[in-house]
Amino acid sequence: MVEYIGIEGIRRIVGRMGPAAFMEGLAAEIEADYGRWNDFDKSARHAIHSPGGVIELMPTSDGRMYSFKYVNGHPRNTARGLLTVTAFGVLADVETGYPLLLSELTVTTALRTAAMSALAAKSMARTDSHVMALIGNGAQSDFQAIAFHHMLGIRQLRLYDLDSLATEKLARNLRTLNLPGMQVTCCRSAAEAVQGADIVTTLTADKRNAIVLTPGMVVPGMHINAVGGDSPGKTELHADILRRSDVRVVVEYEPQSRIEGEIQQMPASFAVTEFAEVLSGAAPGRASPAEVTIFDSVGFALEDYSALRYLHKLQLENAQSRQQIDLIPDIDNPKNLFGLLAHTQSGAARQNAWGPSQLAVTPG
Numbered sequence: 001m002v003e004y005i006g007i008e009g010i011r012r013i014v015g016r017m018g019p020a021a022f023m024e025g026l027a028a029e030i031e032a033d034y035g036r037w038n039d040f041d042k043s044a045r046h047a048i049h050s051p052g053g054v055i056e057l058m059p060t061s062d063g064r065m066y067s068f069k070y071v072n073g074h075p076r077n078t079a080r081g082l083l084t085v086t087a088f089g090v091l092a093d094v095e096t097g098y099p100l101l102l103s104e105l106t107v108t109t110a111l112r113t114a115a116m117s118a119l120a121a122k123s124m125a126r127t128d129s130h131v132m133a134l135i136g137n138g139a140q141s142d143f144q145a146i147a148f149h150h151m152l153g154i155r156q157l158r159l160y161d162l163d164s165l166a167t168e169k170l171a172r173n174l175r176t177l178n179l180p181g182m183q184v185t186c187c188r189s190a191a192e193a194v195q196g197a198d199i200v201t202t203l204t205a206d207k208r209n210a211i212v213l214t215p216g217m218v219v220p221g222m223h224i225n226a227v228g229g230d231s232p233g234k235t236e237l238h239a240d241i242l243r244r245s246d247v248r249v250v251v252e253y254e255p256q257s258r259i260e261g262e263i264q265q266m267p268a269s270f271a272v273t274e275f276a277e278v279l280s281g282a283a284p285g286r287a288s289p290a291e292v293t294i295f296d297s298v299g300f301a302l303e304d305y306s307a308l309r310y311l312h313k314l315q316l317e318n319a320q321s322r323q324q325i326d327l328i329p330d331i332d333n334p335k336n337l338f339g340l341l342a343h344t345q346s347g348a349a350r351q352n353a354w355g356p357s358q359l360a361v362t363p364g
């Protein structure tokens, strides 16, 4: 049997811990895995594009465990009442190749993306950051707000979305959450939202080279958590922001980010730092209080590996609520896979479907 976490399962796990504690725990797992960067088999994800979106496969392994995520990105889906991003994934044992866990990753992707954003911001944003602009107030936004409140000490959020109903949704959810000390302001433009912001998180979904932030909106010392530009031809920052002489850009895995990140707008010679270098101390996340730092997030397979490993551990710790799925055959004689089919039918049905009964006599 394979461990299974569906939507009810993730609600239960996150509900038990609370989303803030869950994301903090997940950020620690991601940090630990980025800390052993060289153990991982890494590749840019495999993406199949269509006019309306993209479907991606994201595999990685550290030689002991293997994971992959299936994820889509379809910005026009919300107009049809569907999510922009959905996902599921598998954690497997490399020694046998057997899957250990099949899990939903739609909610988990939002949790892991926010955990990763907050983790990066901890080494990149100014330590006195308290105000964050959140531009794009859709499915991912609540998670980012909670993570930055809990892990960075953000106490003022300035919200903006082209769709005012999305901003109302986020403001309403934040009121219900009642995060200690949090002030929320709904703004009428991105330019208004970034006023006085120490951190700007861009979380928009639009399959084009959008210009959510212009150079004039960026001030010295700002940290930009650029999350929504994550596919070829799908960016959020004006390229002149990247060209500033005081800019430092940190990416997850450079070969993938060159294709999918904000830096796809720049020549191959444009200098970037990988997050693993920041964690190891080989490069700073921020060199001075006045520097403009950009976390050019696209989402890397290692973060989903960490999330699946974390979920597997939490699932095993809670034996009562554990669910399993019969995804892989459990048979006494592994050479008699066929016997599994023959033994699942009643005698009469087997006779009709399989012909002479001697075909089905081998014990499974």
Ligand SMILES: NC(=O)c1ccc[n+]([C@@H]2O[C@H](COP(=O)([O-])OP(=O)(O)OC[C@H]3O[C@@H](n4cnc5c(N)ncnc54)[C@H](O)[C@@H]3O)[C@@H](O)[C@H]2O)c1
Pocket (backbone or CB within 6 Å): 073, 075, 078, 084, 085, 109, 110, 113, 135, 136, 137, 138, 139, 140, 141, 160, 161, 162, 163, 166, 190, 203, 204, 205, 206, 210, 211, 212, 226, 227, 228, 229, 230, 297, 298, 299, 300
């Ligand atoms: N980097 C990562 O690891 C990662 C992970 C998950 C999702 N994403 C990306 O994050 C983005 C947000 O995902 P989501 O699930 O919240 O999508 P969503 O469709 O639920 O929300 C996106 C919001 O952006 C708004 N928007 C679009 N263009 C805008 C603009 N110019 N200014 C202001 N608002 C604008 C839309 O009205 C919508 O409310 C997507 O592009 C998705 O692909 C990245």
